Amino acid sequence: MTFQTQIRTQSDLENAWRTLMGPLGFGGHSVWLMALEPDGTTTPMIMEITESEEPIDEEMQASLAELLRLTTTELVPDGRVAFLRTRPGSDGLSAADREWARALYAACRLAGVRHEVLLVANDVMLEPLPLDDLPTGLPMAG
Template identity: 25%
Template sequence: MTRSSESAMDWPEDDPIEPITAIERASHVTTVDDLRRRWRSLMGDGGFGRTSLWIIWFDERGQQLPVVVPIDDLPAELEPDGVDNLIMIIGSPAELGAASVALLLSRPGPGSVIDEDRRRANQILAGVHRAQQRGALELKVWPLHLATTDSVRQLPVDDLL
């Protein structure tokens, strides 16, 4: 994943990418800011050619499990069956010691939140909420993040309305 020299200036100099040589030696993720920094490390310098959903899991101490699942070429509108299948994928690693899960949408383009981001995020979060309500998803779900050519940011509720 590379970014153009034009967008290189958009990354703040005080927001360096923490190199991760091995997940088992990476710092634990215990706060939302830790999670944003982890996503920055995993996403690299940006420059995405497609829209993807990335999934990572953490144990109860915040140690990332050695699995990263990208789901590429997400449509602008997610089918209900697709969201249900996604929830099954999200919840599966609970059997492997996962205590929480983090999700990130990545796409080409600038960091401002667009309608497609909102639509995808709201569909995913609604599926997560339904699964939690019926007891089908017991993992803690971290706030959803968005990665674009020039940023990695949390998608707070205000951005999703």
């Protein structure tokens, strides 16, 4: 499937993920990464990190930061990234979702990469989890 659209707003991003993921309902925990051109055009590069139930540690954050840096310097120069966390369940945003958000935003910061707001999807919802919704005073890598 070839998918291309421009991401200019939060609504555009939500619609893009809904189109790519299809109906809500997930059998496992994944984190999806989509690279965006500087003008917001989606690229063919979408990666899935499977078995993502537990948030990543600082060493894995550093590895992810390097991947993000390479993506936005070599594959999509001056681009930005968008993340989607998918998981089973019907509860709202969870502590694990917030830990993933903290780790993903920290990896972007380490890499110096611009990013969109993380979206979280489960069997019944697709919700944004912006950095300012994370509890204050909690450490982030870096």
